[in-house]
Amino acid sequence: MTDPTTDLLPVGLEDRLPAAARALTRARRAALDAMDAHGYDRVIPPLVEFESSMATRMSGVATRRMFRFTDPDSLRTLALRSDITVQVGRIAATSLASAPRPLRLCYAGEVATIASDQLDPARERLQLGAELIGSDSAAAAGEIVNLAIEALAAAGATGISVDFTLPDLVDTLAESVLPLPAERVDDVRRELDAKDAGALKAVGGEAYLPLLYAAGPFEKAVERLQAIDAGGVLASRIDGLREIADRIGASARVTLDPAERHGFQYQSWFGFTLYAEGARGTLGRGGTYRLGGGEPATGFSLYIDPLVDALGPAPAGDLLYLPAGHDLEVAARLRAIGWRTVAALGDGEDAAMLGCTHRLDGSEPRPI
Amino acid sequence: MTDPTTDLLPVGLEDRLPAAARALTRARRAALDAMDAHGYDRVIPPLVEFESSMATRMSGVATRRMFRFTDPDSLRTLALRSDITVQVGRIAATSLASAPRPLRLCYAGEVATIASDQLDPARERLQLGAELIGSDSAAAAGEIVNLAIEALAAAGATGISVDFTLPDLVDTLAESVLPLPAERVDDVRRELDAKDAGALKAVGGEAYLPLLYAAGPFEKAVERLQAIDAGGVLASRIDGLREIADRIGASARVTLDPAERHGFQYQSWFGFTLYAEGARGTLGRGGTYRLGGGEPATGFSLYIDPLVDALGPAPAGDLLYLPAGHDLEVAARLRAIGWRTVAALGDGEDAAMLGCTHRLDGSEPRPI
Incomplete structure (x- = not known):
């Protein structure tokens, strides 16, 4: 038996009825206001763009997961956006190319994918975020991580935790301290990401095993990482991580999983994932990266629907x-x-x- | 020569850069807050739905103007929404079918059409509006028109004017006072709408000519309309119009164009269009109608992008x-x-x- 009410909407797409819409509206405004207070200017890109510009600027976006159609005007393929980050990158590189750096931009809007992923059946989500264009330094990363925490707290999150990672860790180590044949780098990265010790040995990555045990609460994990880094090639990265963690202070619990790479394929030296008590899955992620033209940048995206679901319906108040x-x-x-x-x-x-x-x-x- | 910056976006789709985005965000929030203050609960429907449910609930929506694609999950055709009214009607008739009436709902979100119309090259617009489900009385229409004016004023409009119309006027008159053969009703409606006196005579609508001159400032126009209505079949409509106009008072200039029908094909006895000084074109429209199941309703939609353009960029303020x-x-x-x-x-x-x-x-x- 299909419920005729829910059958009215395609799988993964849903209405927010009054109590849920009120909660989402409040959370969205509060997160946008937090970003605005830190000098991040909002930009509003369109829902639809040329598929090619969604695809090329940052290679992290798989266009086959987008809703696509032919534009009767240009006869080119258009796509419904699945990620606003790419659009903000385009704006920074074109209309705002001559705006002074560092350039602080933020955004909020719906994004959609044609297929849901295994962990999350939703095909439409609210994406909020901020991009700091012109820097990928530890200072920039510290500002961005703190802003992400502040925006999430403003949206109602409590018990926030942040998991740091070093997306280019294996590449860096393979060059000197723990040399690997070039053809093995991908295998080692994959098995580290899968946290599969047996498979890691099998692909010749035995020397990387200690990285699997360098994950956990920040202080301990970073000490273990430092112990692995005999040659000191990670010294500047480790200093950076410490600087970022220092700035977070008591506002969130910090962990480090230096070899975690899933979802950070397009980040450079630093990435982070956000969680909050009671909210299912990750609430957002971010890190350092480079725009198409090579300009360094740091940013984050939040997906607050699961947080709003966890908070429950907003009270209607007096009427x-x-x-x-x-x-x-x-x-x-x-x-x-x-x-x-x-x-x-x-x-x-x-x-x-x-x-x-x-x-x-x-x-x-x-x-x- | 094509400007490489503007060429990055398809025709009719654009970015709102910081100053414009700030102005739009402020106006959108203010309009939503005005509707909320009058007890209208926000609902947030998805960007994408089955084409069939966008098309059938209210016949006013031409699906060929929508972005459409096949859903890999259901293999049915999905469409990117071009109108949120239809979605709110669906919610009222399904998830909120058993909520007490009158039911007050409001919404705000982006809508898109695959082709632009001649008057407006934009293919994506912000739509805001409110629906009062369960009544199409003069009291309901009065509340809705006033709320539309208040929301528009909150968004920054000044010099607001409202043009009333009676969408089913010709049908009503043709039944008794100014009889017309059934096959002529459409022709007469069309030529009245085109305000073409010659063509109106040519299609046998000479008796309807006075309606062309019953347009103008409300008091005078309604008196002329009353003079035409010898049989008094319009009496309840005219009383309704007076009741609505009385409630508006000094907050907007009121005009009446009783035979205007363009854009009101799906309204029942009452329709209205909103304008503001300095803003190009209409800023919104509304009226009484019936949901798919026959339930009476009254509502309005605002499109505030031209208003925000007319207001100019918002000041950045101290930093x-x-x-x-x-x-x-x-x-x-x-x-x-x-x-x-x-x-x-x-x-x-x-x-x-x-x-x-x-x-x-x-x-x-x-x-x-």
């Missing part, structure tokens, strides 16, 4: 019924100080059934 | 530069009272060039 013939000026004055009102459309309405908690009596709201 | 080594707590406190800050990433930055108006000196913001 004031305005009986027929009420004083319009009194009603306007009450709205100005924050009352939500519902005006009578006719006689015989049941104010309580309409969700009203108060009724206007002359110029006084009285509890129902 | 406080936080030099390297600044006190993080002082900075957080200043943000809490409304300062926007930009933190130094390194030495040698030019705060003024980054748009900063102030620099933090100890715990004091000082003008640069």
Whole structure:
């Protein structure tokens, strides 16, 4: 039996009804306001673009996962965006190419993919984020990680934790400290990512085994990593990680999984993943990268739908019924100080059934 | 020569850069807040739905103007929404079918069409609106028209005017006062809409000529309409129009063009169009209608992009530069009272060039 109500929408697409929409609207505004307060200017790119510009600027986006169609105007293929980061990168590299650096931009909007992934059936999500264009230094990464935590907390997250990673770790080590034949680098990366010790040995990556045990709470994990790095090729990266972790302080729990690479294929030296207590899966990720033209950048994306689901529906709050013939000026004055009102459309309405908690009596709201 | 920057986006699709995005974000929030204050609960439908459910619930939506694609999951045709009204109607008739009436819902989101229309090259627009489900009375229409004016004013419109129309006027008159053969009704409607007196005569609609001159400022126009309505079949409609106009008072200029029908093919007895000084074209429209299942409803949609364009870029406001080594707590406190800050990433930055108006000196913001 198919529920005729839910069958009205395709799998992975859903309506947010009043209580959920209220919660999502509040969380979205709060996160945008946090980014704005740190000097990040909002940009609003379109829902639809040429597939080619979505695809080429940053290689992280698989266009086969996008909704695509032919543009009757240009006869070129258009795509519904699946990632706003790419669009912000395009804006930074074109319309804002001559804006002073560092350039701070933020965004919020819906993104969609034609197929859901295994972990998450949703095909449409709200994406929020910030990009710091012109720098991928530890200072830039520290600012971005802290902003991501602050935006997530503003959206209602508690018990936030951040997991750091070094996406180019294997490449860096393979060049000197733990030499690997070039043809083995991909295998070793894959098995490290899979955390499969047996397979790691089998592909000749035995020397990389200690990395599997260098994951955990930041201080301990970074010490183990330092112990592995006999030649000191990771010294600047480790200093960077410490600088970022210092800035986070008590606002989030920090862990390090230096060999984690899934989802960070396009990040350079630093990546991070965000979690919060009670919210399913990752709430966002970010890191350092380079734009198409080679310009360094650091940024993050948040997907707050699971957080809003975990927070539960927002309370509706007080609602004031305005009986027929009420004083319009009194009603306007009450709205100005924050009352939500519902005006009578006719006689015989049941104010309580309409969700009203108060009724206007002359110029006084009285509890129902 | 094609400008390589603008060529990056398909015709009719554009980025909102910081100053424009700031203005649009402010206007959108203000309009949503106005609807919320009047007890309209926000719903957030998805960007993409089955084409069939976008098409059938209200016949006003031409699916050939939508971006369409095949869903790999259901193998059915999906469409990118071109109108949120249809989605809100679906929600009212399904998930919220048993919610008490009158049901007040509002929405805001992007809509897209594959082809632009002649008057407006935009293929993506922000649509905001409210629907009052369960009533199409004059009281409902009065509430909706006033809310539309209030939302538009909150978004920054000044010099607002509202043009009323009676979408089913010809059908009503043709039944009794000004009888017409059934096969002539469409012709007469079309020529009245085109305001072509010659053609109107040619199709046998001479008796309808006075309607062409019953357009103008509300009071005079409604008197002329009353004079035409010898049989009084329009009496309840005219009373309704007066009731709605009375409620508007001084908040907008009211005109009446009783035979205007373009864009109101799916409205029942009442329709209205909104304009504001300095903003190109119509900013919105609305009226009474019936949902697929026959339930009466009244609503409006606003398209505020031209208004935001007319208002011009929003001022960036003060921006406080936080030099390297600044006190993080002082900075957080200043943000809490409304300062926007930009933190130094390194030495040698030019705060003024980054748009900063102030620099933090100890715990004091000082003008640069």
